[in-house]
Amino acid sequence: MSMDLRELIKTCHRNNAMNSITGILHYSGTYFLQVLEGGRAEVSATYHRIANDPRHSNVILISCSDVRERLFPVWTMGLHEGMDEETRNIFLRYFATKDVNPETVNVDSLLDVLQDLSAELS
Numbered sequence: 001m002s003m004d005l006r007e008l009i010k011t012c013h014r015n016n017a018m019n020s021i022t023g024i025l026h027y028s029g030t031y032f033l034q035v036l037e038g039g040r041a042e043v044s045a046t047y048h049r050i051a052n053d054p055r056h057s058n059v060i061l062i063s064c065s066d067v068r069e070r071l072f073p074v075w076t077m078g079l080h081e082g083m084d085e086e087t088r089n090i091f092l093r094y095f096a097t098k099d100v101n102p103e104t105v106n107v108d109s110l111l112d113v114l115q116d117l118s119a120e121l122s
C-alpha cells in the first residue's frame, strides 16, 4: 500500500471545501476512522469515491444518519494521526480497550472519541 498522507489530505481539503463537506480522519497507523458530514448528495458521492480507492481495503460503513448540526464544522478534513498515550487514553475513556471493532462499536461513543481527538488538533 502506497500511502502519502500529505497528498491525500490535500485532496480532501480541496474536494471537501468545494463540496461543503467537513469531518475528521483518524489514522492509527493501521486503520482509518473517518466522519464525513454535509449534504446527502455530496456525502454519498464522496463516500463512494473513497470506498473505491485502492489505497485502503475492507471499508465498513459504521453509520449514516440525518443530523441536526455538524460536529466538525471547522474542518474540511481534520487529520489526526498516530496512537500515542494521550490518544490511547481518549479511546479508553469510552471503550473497554483501545481497539475499535467497526462491527460492534457504539456510534455515539465513537463520535465522542473523534470529537476529543479533533480537540487535539490545532
Ligand SMILES: Cc1cc2nc3c(=O)[nH]c(=O)nc-3n(C[C@H](O)[C@H](O)[C@H](O)COP(=O)(O)O)c2cc1C
Binding pocket: 008, 011, 012, 015, 016, 025, 032, 034, 046, 049, 050, 051, 052, 053, 055, 056, 077
Ligand atoms: C482513507 C481515505 C479517506 C479519504 N477521504 C477523502 C475525502 O474526505 N474527500 C475526498 O474528496 N477524497 C477523499 N479520499 C480520496 C478519494 O478516495 C479520491 O482519491 C479523491 O477524492 C479523488 O479526487 P481527485 O479526483 O480530485 O484526485 C480519501 C481516500 C482515503 C484512502
